[in-house]
Amino acid sequence: MSQTKGMQSLVFENKVYVVSAASIVGKLEGEGPLGKYFDKVEEDPMLGQDSWEEAESRMQLSAARMALDKAGLQPEDIRMIFTGDLLAQSIASSFGIVELERPVYGLFGACSTMGEALSLGAMAVNAGYGEHVMAVTSSHFGSAEKEFRFPLAYGNQRPPSATWTVTGSGACVLGLEKSGARIAAVTSGRIVDYGLKDSQNMGACMAPAACDTICRHLMDFERQPSEYDRIITGDLGKVGKVILLELLRQQGYDIEKQHLDCGMLIYDENNQDTGAGGSGCACSATVFAAHILPKLEQGEWRRVLFVPTGALMSKVSFYEGQTVPGIAQAVLLESTAKEA
């Protein structure tokens, strides 16, 4: 069992690489601090389709095709695709990547889905189950508001703790050939339920899960936060961030110097009126492709713990008065830049 490490982690030695990654986002994300780093900015939120759901599907296909192009691969080179989104029955994924005609494993981890997809994809590549696999996720402000909240035309007011669903899609090709960044390990996340019920404060709901997975990772590897260049959560936002830092301090870990949150990176808090920050499966996926991976490839960051976070809820569970449990899937990335 040499692949396992500690209680919840797996180690892949030097075998799994992020061969390429691509991102497509909407207009608002394109106007944000990372705007110029995304591969494509779509001005039309409908992408010329008849519905937001179809638009989201198109974005998945577009991101996947761009990632394939960057890797110099054809769809038939991909052994399997791990994919998911936020919509009921994951329809953005099903209708998005059907055109690639590749084997598919559908996932649901709410906004943590890119962490889940990278984890399962890396597990597959490391085991020799395919020379190349893909991880693809998406979300769309319009489809998510319709799925979880209010009709857009209603113009509901949002509390400052609410997050803003990122319109976009991120896709990664994982494989065996050496690239600028490898997936060195994963730490599988547990569902953590602190009993919170406020779907307009998902950062608070997810922070305990992020704490659980980050703590477990550090314990499994017997490392301190200072041994990481960055520890980057998915979409806790500014409310969830404060809670995470406090929860981790209670466990004896101070990650304030290392911590970033994709949800806080993607929008300009002061000028974009996006509440506590970005969220959605596309948030961590597009920030990973546009910002995190390049820093690793350039060697600016050597070791990054990437921890997409998800709030496990639906309209029905909310209406039935259920809590909002969280989950966080951690992926350990290491730069190979300047290596032999």
Added chain:
Amino acid sequence: MSQTKGMQSLVFENKVYVVSAASIVGKLEGEGPLGKYFDKVEEDPMLGQDSWEEAESRMQLSAARMALDKAGLQPEDIRMIFTGDLLAQSIASSFGIVELERPVYGLFGACSTMGEALSLGAMAVNAGYGEHVMAVTSSHFGSAEKEFRFPLAYGNQRPPSATWTVTGSGACVLGLEKSGARIAAVTSGRIVDYGLKDSQNMGACMAPAACDTICRHLMDFERQPSEYDRIITGDLGKVGKVILLELLRQQGYDIEKQHLDCGMLIYDENNQDTGAGGSGCACSATVFAAHILPKLEQGEWRRVLFVPTGALMSKVSFYEGQTVPGIAQAVLLESTAKEA
């Protein structure tokens, strides 16, 4: 790359075993032909809970605990759980297995989810990612009607091609120690869309995907149907079965002698008024635990291709006039009975 076989299959040699499996079903399923083989029959569709969704969650937890008991394991012995259901954002799974406090990878493959969970679980065990993992899925007639169709009190009429969602949950423990049945291989399924739009005839929507995966499996292994004791689809029902057999004949394969369908096994077609047969994530999962696995363990069947099928749709995709694509995930099971 010795684990891969052909275009879409993976081979696990003799390393992955089904250590235990358990099933829980509702009253109707308990009155069906397989009634006495299920581990538990719940007379109360609410299981004493306040909603169908909570009842479904309870069934997942119950099935998982029974499978653990049969294997003589505690939750902490399970390295990771692969789980899914039919509900929006997979809430039956999230709220069902949170109590086990184990790492979770949430899946969505519609009614094919047990095929997906067994596939990913077997991939994990074979690679040494855990000594034991679990695969757990569920569905519930009440929660599925609410999610996809009409309020139960409305008493809508169903066409004969419609299937009946199975109330229940199935759970399997996979591991390295030898048991009566092993998972010898998997064939990953592609999404197949023939352009059908009738959500009341999901068998027809899924049959092309079942054909695609079964054909691919037979080609990858260069085998004929006669080399299998049974080829068992998930929930095509009697309409989908006819289509599958015809589609396979067009590809040069006749599986009529080997073919069974879990949806047609679970209810008594003549006396239970369940339309074309059973469906739902619990259909193939409970039939697997109660019927298929025991036949393998007893050596009555030596080689079975188990092919859960899923119809990838949601209320929203249906209302927006989208098609209903299908997917099928194949798991090759072999008996170890009477071996050395």
